[in-house]
Amino acid sequence: MSETDIATEIHELEFYVQRNVRYHMRRGAFFLRWGRFTAFVGVIFGSATVTSLIAGSSPILVGGSALLVTLASSIDLVVGTGQRAWLHNDLRKRYLDIEAELLSTGQETSHQGLRELKSRIRRIEADEPPTLPALELLARDDVIRSMYSKEDADKYVSKLSWFKRTTAQWFDWDTSNA
Incomplete structure (x- = not known):
């Protein structure tokens, strides 16, 4: 393999790794925000439900607040936002490890080194959920x-x-x- 071919492969690999880092960063942040949102809904409307019960408010307000808390918590439980946030954060870190290795070796990366990096990438891809x-x-x-x-x-x-x-x-x- 010529030096030009290796340089092109390194550039393509860097691009691919960077794209995956950013993809998993976006997914992890999304699930983290979603989990925080459902927790916020649970706290606010759960408090509203309890307050309404104590104060003797409208049954519709109490039922609506309870339903909203139940729906938000159910979606959060079924989707598993916390686990998904951790998964995407872990995948991002694994891609960052490969990027760090690429940056440290630079143009000195051999054909064998590229094959090993690609093999590690395939192992990460096996753990990824559908994109x-x-x-x-x-x-x-x-x-x-x-x-x-x-x-x-x-x-x-x-x-x-x-x-x-x-x-x-x-x-x-x-x-x-x-």
Whole structure:
């Protein structure tokens, strides 16, 4: 393998690793925020339910508050936001370890070294849950903007609609036209 081929592979690997770091950073932050939101709903509306019962408020207010707490807690329990936040944080750290190794060896990385790094990446990918394509594109765009000038980056970033960008954490969007 020539030095140019190795340099190209290193660049592609760095890009791939950076994209995955940013993807898992976004997913981990999303699940952390969702868990905090459901905890907030539980505290606020759980307190409202107890206060309403004590004060003798409207049964509709008491029932609505209790229903909201139950729904938010149920969704949090079923989705497992805490576990998912930890999983994505762990995956991000594993990719950061590979990135650190790539940065420390730089252009001195051999063909064998690249094969070993790719093998480690495949082991990480085996632990990953299914990815969300629109969110992957957003992470890819983040990397493009961080690595290239604004003029060059504008040529390569995706053209996702604002709605798909906003709901990328929730839905498995078709991104073939982006």
